[in-house]
Amino acid sequence: MFEYQRSHRYFAQAGRGLEELAQSELEELGAKDCKEGFCGVYFTASQETLYRINYCGRIISRVLAPLVSFPCPSDQVLYKKAEALDWASIFPAQKTFAIFSSVSDSRIKHSQFASLRLKDAIADYFRKKYGRRPDVDTEEPDVWLNLNIRKDQAVISLDTSGGSLHRRGYRKETVAAPIQETLAAAVIRISGWPGPDDDIKPLLDPMCGSGTLLSEALMAYCRIPAGFKRGTYGFFHLPDFDFNLWREVKNACDSRIREYPQGARLIKGSDISLQAVEASLRNLKEIPGGFRIPVQRKDFRDIRKAENHVIISNPPYGVRTSDMENLQVLFKDMGDFLKQRCQGSTAYILVGNKELSKHIGLKISRRIPLYNGPLEIRLVKIEAY
Template structure:
């Protein structure tokens, strides 16, 4: 439910007066912010350009950009690499708790909330006089509660798990920015993962690996240790142009006072019309675990054309050959390997498999534990750190002549 923007009335001292309409920062300047991991920021910049983002300004842990309202909706709906998109309401000096409280209380919160809806606050503080993120978040919560209490003698409730609206506070070097989370939750949660395995790869990590591989469908793609199929799912969505958030049922930008539902429906319709079919035998995978293969098949079946991805129960050592293809995989490590496994031997065998049975192919292997790169009996073409999704791994490319 969107709270339509109307004239705002304030009661006080026995009379009613009309409040001046506020125009928020994202409205005045068409300015937005994406949160993104530092190790993929170059990919995020490229993606934002492709989605018509303008005036891109990378900063620590994200990128400021400008966009029309339609392109803003498209970016939230289609970005595969960012973790959240924020619509900034106001930026202001914030030297102490009083500055924060006063500025937060100036927002016309009834444009975003009612007494029956809930909110949450995510706060982050760095290099500032206010040093505790939780304390900063509490001051904003107090300002919102007092804003409503002054007008109605009641206040909306906080719900950290499933709020109606998410408010973001960022303070850096005594400058604060209050924003609405336009995503409505972390964007790596695509919604296709119905079945899972131990330590599954986060979707944004898989999307970054697909992007770095440069796969465009000109070669078959094979994942010989597919787990629950996240790499295959992200490769399918990328090739078929399936919007990353096609399964999300609600977005934070629907809570903004200037939300345009007709425009949003047109953006979704255009995206659906652009979806491509997946050719047979273009995406394939296998795994030694029957449970993993079942999970991968289940997850893929929920996607457009996911039934065309062939997946088998098979140890990679039983695969006769993968030639003239692109191999994309995230070998098991740590908890996924279980106890009693000889990790050094495992990677030696996998390297031999690539060298002897995958001629004419390229392999992109993600190492969640980079120390095992040295155990592969292959010389890498390049290595790329990927610190994203709580992992600190490396993607390694092997040319298999």
């Protein structure tokens, strides 16, 4: 019996700064006894809840099911413990696998070495038992395994998501510096949009790039599960995977999907770049109702009015210092746009650099620290009166 089968405890990874939000999402999806950890949340769940979390979780990036935990002072111990596991109940030798390791404060110093030893143990287990070993595929493996060694304590887990959940399947085209889907979903959730049906303000992204915020807003509005376009999950490989239960969970979640009303204009986007507009339209088309979302080629300075809207946007970050002067002007113009043409609107702007938010020239009512990959950013909230 594996550890998760005894404890029903799992770990959901989430981006740095998103732990609290991830916890509230997990609880909504039925997780119990949640406890925040570094870049994630520990929780207890039934099989049904585990499937639902993987299918519907918008903010989490993967869910790990621990197979075994043990004190790990050396690579020999790692090898021995790993070789003794019942790998055949997880996958046959014909499937491919990959190991993702992280190591800290331990006698085993290098994650690559840890992965290698675990891989050797799995390969030797299969070779001894069946005379052949599964291949490693680090790009698109059938089975994703995770090894975490911290303070000489190892946990070998199956990634029940089967690769990061940010890969929704709708991103067919991209632009420079797209925001990650899980972060975009988090920003939409922080904004509280759409809110109650009788009081929905239209959502506008006036610098929409490849349309990630628009796509996540559409999925949130229509209650489309985040994994709607994903074919497989890592939990299909759990030895106790129940296909009928998975179908029931999926059908129940899909039955909540609602149509995006024709002519609703609840979600709209624009961007100065034609390539970005085309990418947004292409990506939105992948989502039910997405063909109804208007995306125009426009400099935000030319938008005549956006009163009583929720404006959510991710302007260019400006990593090089040479970009800074242009960006200062862009943020000042953004402030003027909000002040002069967006009365009654609330804006949530992702700012890559603290200095830039000053140039908006409007009172910032909330500042939320977030991370876009390794980049520390801020989500600033502005009420435009």
